[in-house]
Amino acid sequence: MTGTVEADNHPFVRKVASVALFDLSEPERKALAGLPMHVARYEAHQDVVVEHDRPNRCFAVLSGLAATYKTTRDGRRQVVAYHVPGDVPDFQSLHLEVLDFSISAVTDLRIGFVAHDALRAMFDAHPRLGDVFWRTTLIEGALSREWMLNNGRRESYPRMAHLFCELMVRMEVVGLATGHSCPLALTQYELADALGISSVHVNRILKELRERGLITLSGGRLTIHDWTALARAGEFDPTYLHLKETDS
Amino acid sequence: MTGTVEADNHPFVRKVASVALFDLSEPERKALAGLPMHVARYEAHQDVVVEHDRPNRCFAVLSGLAATYKTTRDGRRQVVAYHVPGDVPDFQSLHLEVLDFSISAVTDLRIGFVAHDALRAMFDAHPRLGDVFWRTTLIEGALSREWMLNNGRRESYPRMAHLFCELMVRMEVVGLATGHSCPLALTQYELADALGISSVHVNRILKELRERGLITLSGGRLTIHDWTALARAGEFDPTYLHLKETDS
DNA sequence: CGACTAGTTGAACGACGTCAACCGTTGTGG
DNA sequence: CCACAACGGTTGACGTCGTTCAACTAGTCG
Structure with a gap:
């Protein structure tokens, strides 16, 4: 196996390649695959982050299923998104200080934390990658809208x-x-x-x-x-x- | 009135200044205020853009109220967001080719169109402004989630x-x-x-x-x-x- | 084997939808 | 200037989709 093949199997490289409208350059692949990532495991029903947190890192789902949810004061719960492997569910924490939602493990979950600083440095060096991640957050917005239609009118x-x-x-x-x-x-x-x-x-x-x-x-x-x-x-x-x- | 005051009254400058976590530099203000903008008017109930459009420009609400909505096949309608003056409701068209929603004028509406190319050029020259607009799209995502909780569980x-x-x-x-x-x-x-x-x-x-x-x-x-x-x-x-x- | 959790089902209830009639305002044309 | 259509708002009667409560079953874990 060459280094290239290795990088292509990296979760970030796979995800970004699947979303980008252009072919990733070799430096871009290297930057993605080289992001310092801290792997952690969560059991089903554990929270990874909770509302009002102020994270200094994002995380990617490596395996398992995660859910973003919010609750009313009396404890009624609304799941607003599911996250499959490759997704970066709390990406917004990079630009919004305080979380307005919680994310929990639906099944046993393996995730990779990446520090905000590392991401910012990567976007500075490779602006096109920033655009791709932006694109992913916009796609999540599209899912939200479809869920609203689905839950509201069907x-x-x-x-x-x-x-x-x-x-x-x-x-x-x-x-x-x-x-x-x-x-x-x-x-x-x-x-x-x-x-x-x-x-x-x-x-x-x-x-x-x-x-x-x-x-x-x-x-x-x-x-x-x-x-x-x-x-x-x-x-x-x-x-x-x-x-x-x-x-x- | 000086040029600076003029720029500060520009809708983009006001909006970006209200969202950014830093103070805008003078070149950034100039870039925002200098965006070529085509002003248009719509009457209440007219659509500005419709699902499946592939716009090559975004628009900002200058006055009036706009609504993003989707419909089921049998014509049931779900409004998924309202847009007050200053908002840029179809910003996602910059990164996603085809619209997955429609936007209509709720009241008589004045909007300003800005070409994608002009925005992209501005973001290249002033990356911090790109981050601010990114932040606005993430805030819209937060509103979506709150709406989902509200509509689903209250x-x-x-x-x-x-x-x-x-x-x-x-x-x-x-x-x-x-x-x-x-x-x-x-x-x-x-x-x-x-x-x-x-x-x-x-x-x-x-x-x-x-x-x-x-x-x-x-x-x-x-x-x-x-x-x-x-x-x-x-x-x-x-x-x-x-x-x-x-x-x- | 008991405790716990997830699933299953019935019965009664309630929030909201549908249908339909009616009212008030606005605007348009004879 | 009035007639009348068009539209939004208002209200009652009634139907239904989904909730709540409660009981029971099945699988799993210690």
């Missing part, structure tokens, strides 16, 4: 269908899905918090999706048996994910 | 209270509110689309807020009679707006 059946479509596509993009099946260890409570409904209702909708032969979600695994029907039910159009054209 | 009464609190604070920041009263020409239909409820229900909640003496919304004007009670009802905590410390 009933729970299509709403859940839409969420499963999104998660499957994103898992496919990072190579974690095979044949419309991917690891997804979400409890029904967590699903409820993402969809803005109750866990009891999640259970009923899940049952309906299962009985109609669209999906199964069990054993920490989501399998979509009828992609076409699920996408139709959820009115799923992946444009908002802003993927670069690959296959479908 | 019932319609506190939900509407929260929205009015947010809008009032934002109007105050740009100097359009006096004594908890500001122009706000939203119809009940539009309010419904922002809150994810029906217009009939908006009417009822509005009546309740009015009868409890918290607000009045009429004649294109929102007046908050009891800020404390409204903020309490909406569990409003302005942290997520990421304002720089001024008054309260």
Whole structure:
């Protein structure tokens, strides 16, 4: 293996390459792969950062699933984003001092911390990389908007269908899905918090999706048996994910 | 009047100065004020940009109120953000080719278009300004998250209270509110689309807020009679707006 | 084997939606 | 200058989607 191949397997290089609209230069690859990264592990349900924190570092998800969430005063929880490997969920801490959300491990999680200073130095030296990271934060914004539409204007059946479509596509993009099946260890409570409904209702909708032969979600695994029907039910159009054209 | 004062009244200079964590240098002010801007007017309910557009320019709201929205296939509409003067609602078009949302004029609107090329040139010459605009897009992301919590986990009464609190604070920041009263020409239909409820229900909640003496919304004007009670009802905590410390 | 957690299901309730009628204001054209 | 259409707001009656409460099951861990 050459150094180049090694760098290409680095999570940052993979992620940035998948988002950038240009080919990364060799110095850019080196800068990304050379970022000093501190790897840490979290168990499911642990918080990585919490609201009001003032981090001096960002982190990338290396493996597992993370969730950004907020809570009301009386403890009701709303998941506002899920993060698959490669994502940098608290990137905004680079420019906004105090966090307005918390991020927790949904499953066992491996993450890599990178100091703000190191990132800033890299962006100074390689401005195009800054633009790519900017692009990633804008894509996250696009996901937020789609979630708002989904949670605000679709009933729970299509709403859940839409969420499963999104998660499957994103898992496919990072190579974690095979044949419309991917690891997804979400409890029904967590699903409820993402969809803005109750866990009891999640259970009923899940049952309906299962009985109609669209999906199964069990054993920490989501399998979509009828992609076409699920996408139709959820009115799923992946444009908002802003993927670069690959296959479908 | 000196050239400096003139520049300080320029919408971009005002906006950037209000968001930046540092003092703008004179060259930076000049660059902002010197951006070639094409002013245009839109009547209420006209679209400025629509989903799937591929703009080669951004625009700033100069006066009036704009709304970013998305629709489901059957035409149900969800407003995902409001934009007050100074905001640059489609900034993401600088980095994402195709729009995943539409933006319409809520009231009569005056906007200023700025070509992407001009912005890119400015960011190359003044990297700190790029960081400030990045910061603004991250703040918009914070608003999205708060909206998701609000729409997903609060019932319609506190939900509407929260929205009015947010809008009032934002109007105050740009100097359009006096004594908890500001122009706000939203119809009940539009309010419904922002809150994810029906217009009939908006009417009822509005009546309740009015009868409890918290607000009045009429004649294109929102007046908050009891800020404390409204903020309490909406569990409003302005942290997520990421304002720089001024008054309260 | 007991304790705990996640899932499942029924029944009653409630928040909100839908439908429909009606009112008030505005603006336009005969 | 009035008629009337168009639109936004208001209200009641009723339907429904989703919640809440509660009981029960199944799997897992010590």
